[in-house]
Each structure stands twice: as structure tokens, then as C-alpha cells.
Amino acid sequence: MLAVEGVSAAYGRLEILHKVSLDVGPGEIVGIIGPNGAGKSTLLKTIFGYLPPFEGSVRFAGDTLAGLSPDRVMRQGIGYVAQAGGVFADMSVHENLVLGGYSLGSRRAATAAIERVYAQFPLFRARAHQRAGSLSGGEQRALAVARTLVVKPRLIILDEPSAALAPRFIDEIYATLAALNRSGIALLIVEQNVRRILDAAHRIVVLDMGRNAFAGASAELRQSDRIRRLYLGEDAG
Amino acid sequence: MVEEILEFLILGLVLGGIYALFAVGLTLIFGVLDIVNVAHGEFFAIGGYALYVAMVVLGLSPAVGLVLATVVVFALGLVVYPLLIAPLQKRLGRRAPGPLFLVLTLGLSALMQNSLLAAAGGEYLKVPPAVKGGLDLSFTFVSGQRLLILIVASLGLAALFLFLRFHRQGMAIRAVAQNPAAAQSVGIPLGRIFTLTIGLACALAGLAGGLIAPLFSVYPAVGFTLTIKAFAITILGGMGNLLGALVASLIIATVEALSVLVIPSEWQNAIAFGTMILVLLVRPSGLFGKKQP
Numbered sequence: 001m002l003a004v005e006g007v008s009a010a011y012g013r014l015e016i017l018h019k020v021s022l023d024v025g026p027g028e029i030v031g032i033i034g035p036n037g038a039g040k041s042t043l044l045k046t047i048f049g050y051l052p053p054f055e056g057s058v059r060f061a062g063d064t065l066a067g068l069s070p071d072r073v074m075r076q077g078i079g080y081v082a083q084a085g086g087v088f089a090d091m092s093v094h095e096n097l098v099l100g101g102y103s104l105g106s107r108r109a110a111t112a113a114i115e116r117v118y119a120q121f122p123l124f125r126a127r128a129h130q131r132a133g134s135l136s137g138g139e140q141r142a143l144a145v146a147r148t149l150v151v152k153p154r155l156i157i158l159d160e161p162s163a164a165l166a167p168r169f170i171d172e173i174y175a176t177l178a179a180l181n182r183s184g185i186a187l188l189i190v191e192q193n194v195r196r197i198l199d200a201a202h203r204i205v206v207l208d209m210g211r212n213a214f215a216g217a218s219a220e221l222r223q224s225d226r227i228r229r230l231y232l233g234e235d236a237g
Numbered sequence: 238m239v240e241e242i243l244e245f246l247i248l249g250l251v252l253g254g255i256y257a258l259f260a261v262g263l264t265l266i267f268g269v270l271d272i273v274n275v276a277h278g279e280f281f282a283i284g285g286y287a288l289y290v291a292m293v294v295l296g297l298s299p300a301v302g303l304v305l306a307t308v309v310v311f312a313l314g315l316v317v318y319p320l321l322i323a324p325l326q327k328r329l330g331r332r333a334p335g336p337l338f339l340v341l342t343l344g345l346s347a348l349m350q351n352s353l354l355a356a357a358g359g360e361y362l363k364v365p366p367a368v369k370g371g372l373d374l375s376f377t378f379v380s381g382q383r384l385l386i387l388i389v390a391s392l393g394l395a396a397l398f399l400f401l402r403f404h405r406q407g408m409a410i411r412a413v414a415q416n417p418a419a420a421q422s423v424g425i426p427l428g429r430i431f432t433l434t435i436g437l438a439c440a441l442a443g444l445a446g447g448l449i450a451p452l453f454s455v456y457p458a459v460g461f462t463l464t465i466k467a468f469a470i471t472i473l474g475g476m477g478n479l480l481g482a483l484v485a486s487l488i489i490a491t492v493e494a495l496s497v498l499v500i501p502s503e504w505q506n507a508i509a510f511g512t513m514i515l516v517l518l519v520r521p522s523g524l525f526g527k528k529q530p
Binding site: 049050074075085100107144147 | 330405408409411412415416418419420421422423424425426427
């Protein structure tokens, strides 16, 4: 469904990604791991259009994404959850969801869609008029996920959903993600928390120094001593 | 004395309405695009010229003239982003240095001012008041034009705030001001929002220019002092804070009007800008703090 092939990208003259490839099938969860500075977040930004690749191709359901701006990539059916601060902090929870439906074109279409999201996340209905910035870190992360659901994406890209969260909230966000996946949504997740993503993902892609270092099933990765030693460190335990 | 104070208070409110139309737009552009529009005063001037052309040259009604002033300047504002700012942003990449945009709008200001001078000449054009008569409050007489300014400025600002609060595109403008990357991720095209924002802000300036034209005269540099004053207001209200800009407009205008009672009027502008520098030194984030459109 998502096919990234030989993508290279740079910030100015600083090349971050070198011919990276990966793919995500329908309904699949793919995790991206690797050391700090491996280019994991940059890869997500390149796929979503924040950073144009200077070579390689990004395709989604047959359509080419490379060169499109994020607002147009989003309209292809891809949601994006940023690492932190992804919500509109000075707006209410409800306004955040209304904006999630911006691409639906009309307020009426958005209202029905938001009703569906409220049914899925009752907490947000109760807090509809609360300032999004006053929610806890975990709730803000969940709101950012809920906001992508207003338009029924086929794939959601998440940049470190567990970052800076207490274990209890990490459990909650991953339970939410698992439920979304069961409903048929594919997920592409960058994660530092290796144990967590090995449990959640069907397949893992390891990036190192901006290059593909490994790709395979989570179980396969767990069994490879070399990969464990090189990329997972003690986290792999 | 009390009657005099009341009289100048009313004058302050009228002037405050004009300042607010102007400064709220300037603040909106800053909050959304991170750009200080030095040419804002020229859009204000064009509003005055548009009213002059509509009423004096074409003999249209004042109401049509005011609508025309707003619409013409709105249309001019709409082309600023796609024609000037977007190409510069594109050439400079993601981290375009802010001072270049300051120079760009300064250049636009000079270009527009000189074009007005060449096209319309430098003389002070008189525009008849849109409404005759006025309101006799026993202690003072408020002219119809001043009442009109108060009412139309209030309506214009209320419309803007309601638009930003409730309309889909208004919410998108606030979203871009708060978090451009997140705004893009929900499908908001930044370019269109930037275009609309400058258009709206300029429309308010054009409306202000048309409203005040019958009280002052219309000439190419009529907006210049107002631009500088609006910088003071923007800083006092907190850069990017719309409500702050509104309140600061009323404060500055009232203080300015009342100061005539105690300070010789030739010192008025010096005092206003002295206050701005003082506020910058004492409270750089303004009276109302951070940006929150």
C-alpha cells in the first residue's frame, strides 16, 4: 500500500537519508527503530511531505506522493501524529477535532464524523470544551490520534507515540493503536521503546546512519543476535 | 473639565476604532506569517483613495464607496502572498531569514507610496463626510462621521473575531498561527491560508482608510504615522495577540486624545513613541503576553 523506494533526503546540504526503502501493506503494523540520529523521524517527514526527497519514490495505493505538500498527502488517506505538541494547544478538544475534519470540506460532514470519534473516545466528549493544552501528555497524544480518525485514514504514521509518557499511558496509547489496527488501519510507527514496538509490530525496519540496516518480521529480529547486539542494546531484553 | 474629558474620551474611542482596525490586521499577519507588514499603511491609504474615487470622481453613494474601499484593498491584499512572499520563501527555503521579509514589505511600502504619488499627485484630497448631522450630547456634539466610524469599526472587528472563532477558514487561520505543521497534517493548505490572512488584514486597513478619509485628507503618505503607531500598539498588546491589539488600540488612542489636555499637541507623537520604547524595555512581551490569535 505504502511503498518507499530508494529515498534520499537532506536538510540543506546535510544528507540524512540515503536510498532508504520500506513498504507497509494494508492492515499491517510496521515499526521503525534505530539509534538516535538514524533518520527515523526524517523518514516519516519525507513520506508525509514535510521534507521533499531529492531522489527515490514514495507511492501510496499506486499514487505517487513525493513532491506533494503534507496537506495533499493527508488527502490521500494518510494520518500523521507528530512526536510531541501535535495538538492545537490553545484550542478546545472539540475545535481540534473540527479541524481534523477540515479536508471534508463542509462543517456538516465533519460533525457526523466527529460524532463517530466521540463514540470511540468518550473521554473527549466529556472534555470537549477543555483547552487541548491542559490535557495530560497521554491524552494529548490520544487526541492527536483521534483527530486523524475524523477522516478515516487507511494508514497512520506515528512519530514515537510513547515518548515522554509514563508506562501506564504508553499501555493506553498502544491499546488504542492495536484497536485501530484491528479495525483495518495500517500503522507505520517510529519508536525508541524497542520492546514495545517488537510486541506491537508485525514487521520491523532498522535504520542506521540514514540507511536500511535490517528489515524483517519482529520475531526474526528478536532471534538475530547480531541485530540485537548492534541495534537493540540492552533494550532488547 | 469633566465635559472636556468626556469629549476627548469619545474622540479617543473613535480614533481607537481606526487604530484597532489597522493594528488588529497587522497583528493577524504577524501571528500567522511571522511577517511585519510595513506596507500596511499604504493599503490604508488606498482605502482612502478608493473612497475618494467612488464618492468624488464617480459620484457613488458613501455606502458603496466604503464597500468598494474594503473590497479593492482586500483584492490587492490577496495578491501579496502569491506574488511577493511565496516566491521569496521558495527561493530561500524553509528557514528564510525574517529581516528579508521586513525589507520586502518596506520595499512594497515605498513602491506603493511612490505609485500613489505618481498616479494621484501629492495634494491633500478632501472627501465629503459619509453621513451628515450628528448627535448632540448637550456637553458636546459628535459628528455623524465619527458615529459611523465607531459603529462600522465595531462591526468590522466583531465580524473578524466571529469569523476566526467559528468559521472553518477562520479556525484554519488560528490553527496555522498556533502550529503550522499540525495544520498541514489535517489538510490545511498553508499558502491559501496565508493569502486569505493578508487579504483580510488589508481589507480592514482599507475599511479604516475609507472611514477616516472624510476627517483627515487623503494623500500618499497618510498611512505612515499610523503604521509606526500600530507597531507601538502591537508591541503593547503582545506580538500576535489580537485581543491585546484591540485593547492596546483603545488605550493608546484614549491616552493620545486625553494627553491634549495636559501636553502640547506637538509633543503627542513623541510621547506615544517614547511610551512604546519604554514598554519594550520594561515589558518586551507586551501587556497581555504571548501570541494567541
